[in-house]
Amino acid sequence: MPKPLPTPPIPISAVLCLSLAAAAVLTACGGSSSSGPAVLPLVPAPATAPPAGAPLALACDESLKTAFKPDADTTVTVVKQFRKGDDLNLDGKASGTVAASDVCMVKLNVGPGHAGPADAPSTSPGIGIEVWLPSQASWNSRIRVLGGGGFVGDAGIGAKTQIGGANAAAIAAGEGSVSAVTDAGHASKAPLPSVDGSFAMNPDGTVNTTLWTDFASRGIHQMAVKAKALAAGFYQRDAKYAYWDGCSTGGRQGHMQAQVNPDDFDGILAGNSAINWTSFITAELYPQVVMQRDLGGTPLTADQLSLVSSSAVSACDSALTGQHDGFISDPAACKYDPAQDKTVLCTASGGTNATAACLSTAQAQAVNKIWYGQTRDGSAPAPASDIGYGATLASNQLWYGLTRGTALNSPGAPGFSLADSVAGVPMPFHIAAHQVALNLQDPTIATPDFINATGNGADKWKGLSYAQLANASDRGKALQTAFANINADNPDLARFRDRGAKLLTYHGLADQLIPSSGTANYYERAAKAMGGIDALQKFYRYVEIPAMGHCAGVGSVNGLAGTSPTANPPLPAQNQLFTALTDWVEKGIAPDSMVMQNADRSLARPLCTYPKKIAYLGGDVSKAESFACR
Template identity: 55%
Template sequence: MPVLVTICASVVLLAACGGNTSSSALTAATTKPLTCDDSMKTAFKPDVNTTVTLVKAFKKGDDLNLSGTSSGVTATNDLCMVKLNVGPGNPGPAGAPSTSPGIGIEVWLPSPANWNKRVHVVGGGGWAGGVQGSTTAIAGLPNPLAALFPAVAVSTVAIAETEGAVSASTDTGHADTAGGGSFAMNPDGTINTALWTDFASRSIHEMAVDTKALATAYYGIAPKYSYWDGFSTGGRQGMKEAQANPDDFDGILAGGPAFNWSKFITGELYPQIVFQRDLGGTPLTTAQQDLVSNAAISACDSVGGQHLGYILDPSACKYDPTADRNVLCAASGGANSTPACVTPVQAAAINKIWYGITSDGSAPVPGSDNGWASVTSLTGPSGVQRWFGQTRGTSLYGAFFGGTGLAGVNGPFTVASDQVALELQNPTIAGPNFVNATGNGASGWKALSYAQLSNAFDQGIALQSQFGQINTDNPDLSAFKSHGGKLLHYHGLSDELIMPQGSVNYYTRVVNQMGGDLASVQSFYRLFLIPGFGHGSLNGTANPAANPPVPAAGQLYQVLAGWVENGVAPDKIPLQNQGGTITRPICMYPSKPTYTGGDVGAASSFTCS
């Protein structure tokens, strides 16, 4: 993307110097660089739908707040914060979650002297609502959870201050975060197609276009490189940009992406339905889940005669608790007399969760199909299997997340119950957090049969046009390749929330879409699977002592930038564990780390093959 030394003075020039016209054509001409004050409200008008709602200059040492109440975070460099609203939003009753004034975008601009000529925007999580549109709150403050999620916790303020890049984030068209998916349903119970579209795609494209246009207008020169950086929902957003708006970014970092949205999220409710239908509504205790999951790790984690404490390749693990006397209760013919023992029915329930959602609640013997058999099928799971399950050894209830995972003892992951309520257009199916005029959530998911959950799965696919094509599973990335973009996609093999098999399946479909030419795909798109890594958590396994090598803060972004800017294409990426006692490469899929001999804690003992 070339840098022009002159100021872009029209729509045509703005597009030529690195901007992109939005669905509403850019109309304002830029005659001189903007200043960080209220004059920007009238001087910056990139299209008819976009309005500058707030401009605030922060000097080094200033407390970063808009309300007058100290945030306790001070600016380490001079910054300009700009808030944008992109209409038309969605009209409706005041206070209704489905009512929106438009898409909120918060942009952070380093001082001209500190700008590195990059735009580096970040994605959201979950339903991706936020305070980006608020004029009294800041969305981009350093994440207090950064120490727990160093590989994925990205702050727009920190990017602007430390890296020197222009950064931005969006509320995707809805500010409400407490109501979960409530915004996506109209007061009469119908699907809110306007906000689904904003959430699924329009908000991220508008953020890309407006952020680059604002950077060009503010500095008088276009950004040289533009990057997307997102995890989970943010990973899905990045994949959507590559698929639908391939010219928006030069590099996309997509971690644990929530693509295949309706499929895997409907499947996220499956563990709770297994508990309801097979175990009389009594979930397995965390101790029971940990016992069986750690037994799976012990059965499948040996490398070079040593136990790693996590599974290097869960696709090869066929551990079956129904055949393991060490976890089965003595009263059921097993050898375990502890309170954590499981009955054969409970052991079979865990096998079902590992296999993934089925239309009838069945699961084959793991020795014949451990749930991975269809992972490289171009049509995805077949037969009764609808989608994939959590990998063996992963913490099923989400220990790192305080037990709020898929098999949590206090009920479902709320995104899942919300999504199923939206698919069936019945708010009462969701949990109490779901608010709607036709009836709030009443945990009606508890009464769903396997067949009814499978029907919701089908409905999620059938309603894609109303859901803004949220599934983000189009394998045609040819336009992104033609643009010259690079896509670095990574996924933890112990992801507690999003099944990594979905990433493998999508990559397989992309290769097929491009005529089976793996080298051609790898020239612009590379997938890396990370053993033991969770949903951003450093240890996604059921083994609290596991300490797998994981990405360091900012490491994968730097790898992506090196690929985009210097042509250094990664085929393996060196990682180390917390404390630096173990090093190991992660390999570009479809290659895997293969032990060749020597110290199992040394990267030199592994090759990618």
């Protein structure tokens, strides 16, 4: 039986969250990105007669290829009408996914792209954009475009024979919003396109500034502009509201839009944001460098990573209520030190653990370094004095590490788990190795899937010292102009504020890839630039979600058996956060009283707006009213 369109999870379309979100089945009532109960569609605006002399409405057929010509750089490459029940494919090969209602798909290419050898990753015809339009009767007068993941580069978005935006199709068919996705200016041929940073280096080894610009900001801006123009031509009226919805790279893209193109969207939902791009991605290579330098290149095993993380959970999951919750509510309060835990240390290191999962003192110290985050010299203070968590970096700290209790061995993309290895050598997360190669302008540092005429990736990251990795971080910051300000960390949001738009951002406190402290760091800097927290919260709010992983789901591990219950934390429901954003934009209801429930609805907790944290008032720990945000 053909399957209906998937309800898209948080739009993390590619690798930064490759293994963490599974699409659910889309019903006729539809669904969309990450958070909360289904959004009730707006009542479709009544059709109004176009003004005299206005062009005829765009039709979902071949005529659109010549009728839609907003500028000389834009070409319509594919137009396809799907009726309810049609299989979503462009090549005649059944995909098994059917349209839940009538939708029109339009593919665009926006040049000029970047010229070069046909087989070079840096060669691009332009920005690929895929727009999905609900039927005339179904449109709710909203536009809701989706962000990408990793380096983006989805080859299906610009292709004439593939569909690249099933999540966007689901939004158009299910909730009635115009939706769109973009490849951000390049289409990778790699098996996992969003981990491939090869596009950003020219064949001669220099920085590809054109495609960095398309990736950093121009691609998402063009998607917004063209989606609005298509909607206006197709429905003969402008959209009433335009929204951005993205997580990970999509969160970075949302922040970039607020900073650089503040007129594009009325509301931006940005999750687990990959702002501070060059800093945090360089730091993602730090755990592998720690294992190379301190552990002789032998990776920690999956069992060791599970033991040390589970021990951290059980040591810290009762701090809020006095009872073991099965997850850590406040990572700032967890100073667990495996080097002082005899039940984790091997007997040869003075501990009591005789299993294969035990850690030597050197291994326990290495874990502390990984939790603390990247430093210039590979040092880390004792956890009792500083765990490296919070909005402010310590003097020797280049970037934050993952929080205690976060799963360090999540399966998924190559190198996603710290236990991943090839021939006994720790395997890095490929995006990290690629970015360090780009920072240092040396392709050989990357993993072998980095392709360049001057030399392909050759895993030379293995030889990096702590000082050399620190230099890579410094170089990433120094190259921001060439990298088109990819970090999206400008705290000046005055133009976004002044046009009355709203930004809601969230971050899981057990994110396996992007440390949440980076978002807190940016938020505090934005508050300083915008007149303080109270002034900032009038248009920009940030919520931290205990135990949530990278964009969706539980990111922490279970505590020790017999000590802590199975992790079952409250998380945002499907579309909950997007609903909160639309209520803020359209009704003026600020998101400050949200309540989350867990999967079986046995536990409810308030979702606190930063800088407030959850506090226990007493009473039944399963009920939201037993807690407050203070």
